[in-house]
Amino acid sequence: MTILFNNLRRIFKNKLQVLVIIILPAILLLLVSTSIIATRPILNIGLVDLDKTDYTTMLTNRLALQTNSKEVAQDQILNELFNSKVDYVVVLDKGFTEKLIKGEDAEAKGYYLKDSIQSLPVQYYVDSYFSSAKRIAQASGGDEQRFYEGLKSSNDADLQLDYKVLTGVERQKSYFTLGVFLEIILMTTVMFTTLILTDKGNKTFFRTLTAPVSIRNYMFQNILSFLLVSVIQVTIVFMAFKGLIGIYMGNSLLNMFLLFLTASVLSVSMGVALSSISKSVLQASFAGMFIAFVMGLIGGCLWEHETASVLLNTIGKFTPVYWIMDGVSKLLKDQGLFAISGNILIILLFAMVFFFLGTWKKEDIAK
């Protein structure tokens, strides 16, 4: 394993390479992930709480957790809406909670501008909150203490419901972040797989083969070293995903990790094939970046397949990236390892073809 360890030594000795392969992707993904969160719309809600009970306070606090909410004076409602200072105003009249507990028809008034899309999620949220409170009130038979106990239990349940609602957003964020990471893997792998070309350039490739080393053994050790570097890259970035970025990875982080390990096998195979075809490191690097970029676009690294046209998806199916991102999508929808086994198989088939192209034994090594 002399060639393998020598490669690792050389790759990790190059500080710039380590920065580009491992540290930069983690930082870039952190920035990408943060920027996605910043672009999410923030809802501005106005509250007119004339009832001032424990229940209305609880509602106010919960809305404050998810939106920008503020107290609004009753006579300022229209002014606030017209000047777009708030998207939706909730008015809780005096005696609202009492009516609610007694099972009477208690309705909160909602003010919003007609055709305002922004206000819809708040409407749904407030309606949902009130309807569950009405059910609890019915069950408590008008008993205030039982109502608040039931409400507390329901709040816990609501928290789970909130989590599910957020998962939709998280899923998109995760898909995009993982797509960008896949692009990074494909692009950076070319950096170290061109080590074979570097060795051909400085003639150490030929010299190594004058030692008792077969070309097959040489290629095997090279590929193994590249795989190890790629696995290290994936592992470190996944640790950053989990520890620093905290993005959603579906039910099983391990399954996603496994899918990305398959992606690293593929990227190494692509790099080896490119190194074999290209005449110089520069040529291989440019070709690698270009192919990775195009594959990323066609294969759906930057958008989900559901949102792409049929034509794009059909073309995409001929790229391995499509199958990786399809696997990502399935895992983010909480499907298991079995669901992505077909994807893994297709990706490995692509990798085999690339490995075959890259290690095709030439008649003359010296040529």
Next chain:
Amino acid sequence: MLVEVKNLVKRYKDVLAVDNVSLSIEEGEILGLLGPNGAGKTTTINAMIGLTRPDSGEILIFGKNFNNHELEIKRDLGVVPQDIAIFEDLTAYENLCYFGKLYGLKGSLLKERVEEALEFTGLLDRKKQYPKKFSNGMKRRLNIACALVHHPKLIIMDEPTVGIDPQSRNHIIQSIKKLNEMGSTIIYISHYMEEIEEICTRIVIMDQGRVIAKGTKEELKALMTSDERVVVELSSANYTLVDNIKKLSGVKDAYINGTELTVISQKNSKNLNGIIAQVSENSEIISLNVEQPSLETVFLTLTGRSLRD
């Protein structure tokens, strides 16, 4: 025989790079391989170290067929390639460790051999330095050290002194002599005739893919004893003079290089007076030299061109 190459043929499409080459090397020899660019020297060597598959022929090294015992044979081969083949991103010590390990060295033996090779090439005090900080001569020496670390029985050196200062060249030449004294058999390819003359015990001259002469330097020079060579420096020269000289009895060839006229005649043709008379009619003689055959002359006569053509 340590090495036997029999009827080696290698063709690249329409070009016959090696044309039925046969040569042999005995243990303890330094065999010089001479030839102009494109003579087939490197292709022959590449076939002997497994970098090129010959179309036909047989290579026996250490008595074993190369095709059947490639890895076994390579364990005792040391190759110094024409191009410097070292890792610029590894220190001199790390470079030697890598190549030593490829030949199965490890532990204290590896350390010992690496230090020994560095000392032999005068690089021990630079072992922790990266080759990018080395002079060309030092890189060449490291290039050699990498081939010696495993104590090979047969060392193949392809122009190991190209592009270096005389001091480094001298160091390398002395090292090769020392290696030979220590028992190594060496195949030495060079464009430098004086190096070949100085260190090689036997010489093979190749041209256009074929072996055109082989033997000791004395044997090769003896091939030329049937010729006499007269070099005349003139004040001016013209091609009519060359034509007239060629008509003289015993003259085999005559040519002009600037104002220098070279006349090659059969031995004992006694035509020097005739040459002087012809030359004096057309020009003034500045100097005249009757040359003894050198290896350069042998090469020039056999191939019709100089080594750097």
